[in-house]
Amino acid sequence: xxxxxxxxxxxxxxxxxxxxxxxxxxxxxxxxxxxxxxxxxxxxxxxxxxxxxxxxxxxxxxxxxxxxxxxxxxxxxxxxxxxxxxxxxxxxxxxxxxxxxxxxxxxxxxxxxxxxxxxxxxxxxxxxxxxxxxxxxxxxxxxxxxxxxxxxxxxxxxxxxxxxxxxxxxxxxxxxxxxxxxxxxxxxxxxxxxxxxx
Numbered sequence: 358x359x360x361x362x363x364x365x366x367x368x369x370x371x372x373x374x375x376x377x378x379x380x381x382x383x384x385x386x387x388x389x390x391x392x393x394x395x396x397x398x399x400x401x402x403x404x405x406x407x408x409x410x411x412x413x414x415x416x417x418x419x420x421x422x423x424x425x426x427x428x429x430x431x432x433x434x435x436x437x438x439x440x441x442x443x444x445x446x447x448x449x450x451x452x453x454x455x456x457x458x459x460x461x462x463x464x465x466x467x468x469x470x471x472x473x474x475x476x477x478x479x480x481x482x483x484x485x486x487x488x489x490x491x492x493x494x495x496x497x498x499x500x501x502x503x504x505x506x507x508x509x510x511x512x513x514x515x516x517x518x519x520x521x522x523x524x525x526x527x528x529x530x531x532x533x534x535x536x537x538x539x540x541x542x543x544x545x546x547x548x549x550x551x552x553x554x555x
Contacts, residue, residue, distance in 0.1 A: 366448045375442040379415035383422070384442030386412045388432075390423075399432045406439055451507075465517075466505035474517070481516065487523035495524075 372378035375386065387409050392402030398418075414420040416434040423430055465474045465483065474483040486492050495501045 368446045372442040386442045387439040464505040484520045487525040
């Protein structure tokens, strides 16, 4: 189970047009259980929704998966279900196939807003790269990869500590409390100055 959590990310989305959604994937849903069958088809019941199921086929001859036998049930086309469904999305978490080179910084791109962040020695400590010029400088110096190592949504932002100043090459960068951060900031600033003199 712990290995699964490392390798896969589970998300969900609400689907408010279940008939269309079922053309793409199964949907978690709910209905009333049950009011008997007619020729093997469960007939419509107006009673209160009280049972969770998984819808697997839209009308006609819609089907669902249930936790009670028969585990697959055929429902009347007019059967009443909860008016929305839930789609679960399982996403691969990229795994590192080889260790990172010494001195290369992990980079994170936030989906919204689209800004790059740099983890220094502490993976929870981030430094904002202010502009594309600075990002290009970091790439030329070999501190970051061409593409970000990871993309995350802004909902995950609170789990990181952002250092108080932006990283940029156009102005002098003051040292940070983290010595490795200070070294990188100094090198990037120095490189930016030399580039300006040319």
